[in-house]
Amino acid sequence: MSIDFDVHHGNGTQEAFCGDETVFYFSSHQAFAYPGTGVESDHGTGKGLGYTANHPVMPDSGDREMLEIYTEDLPEAVQRFAPDIILVSAGYDLHESDPLAQLHVTTGGIRHIVREILRSAAVPFVFFLEGGYDVDALGANVRVTPEEMLEE
Numbered sequence: 593m594s595i596d597f598d599v600h601h602g603n604g605t606q607e608a609f610c611g612d613e614t615v616f617y618f619s620s621h622q623a624f625a626y627p628g629t630g631v632e633s634d635h636g637t638g639k640g641l642g643y644t645a646n647h648p649v650m651p652d653s654g655d656r657e658m659l660e661i662y663t664e665d666l667p668e669a670v671q672r673f674a675p676d677i678i679l680v681s682a683g684y685d686l687h688e689s690d691p692l693a694q695l696h697v698t699t700g701g702i703r704h705i706v707r708e709i710l711r712s713a714a715v716p717f718v719f720f721l722e723g724g725y726d727v728d729a730l731g732a733n734v735r736v737t738p739e740e741m742l743e744e
């Protein structure tokens with residue numbers, strides 16, 4: 593399973609796995625931001641239909657909208673798919689200080705998202721660092737991830 597909280601839609605990941613029922617792709621991203629893909633009605637194709645979930649979030653949304661996705665939609669998807677491993681596209685450009693995005697998620701919100709991901713299944717996790725363009729904020733936000741891993 594691939595979970596992607598980078599503020600940009602993972603169009604390459606989706607394209608690689610949209611027809612594959614063995615990889616569930618779950619993404620949250622800022623609606624209308626680059627690359628413009630990832631509409632909610634994209635659920636996969638062929639055998640992969642139902643194994644892609646896109647959650648575009650409107651600009652200026654903030655923590656509450658993002659946390660609804662990770663506390664309500666994510667656990668349901670994980671339970672249904674029952675993954676063996678979860679690979680996370682950890683892009684910290686959803687943060688409020690990021691110059692390339694307008695989602696306004698706080699560091700506390702990112703911590704909560706990471707916590708919900710880690711609690712969603714008792715499987716191995718791999719977090720891949722993706723975006724994050726305010727360098728000072730990036731350091732603080734990346735740090736949240738191993739801190740939460742050590743809590744679990």
Ligand SMILES: [Zn+2]
Nearest residue numbers: 598600683723
């Ligand atoms: Zn990004």
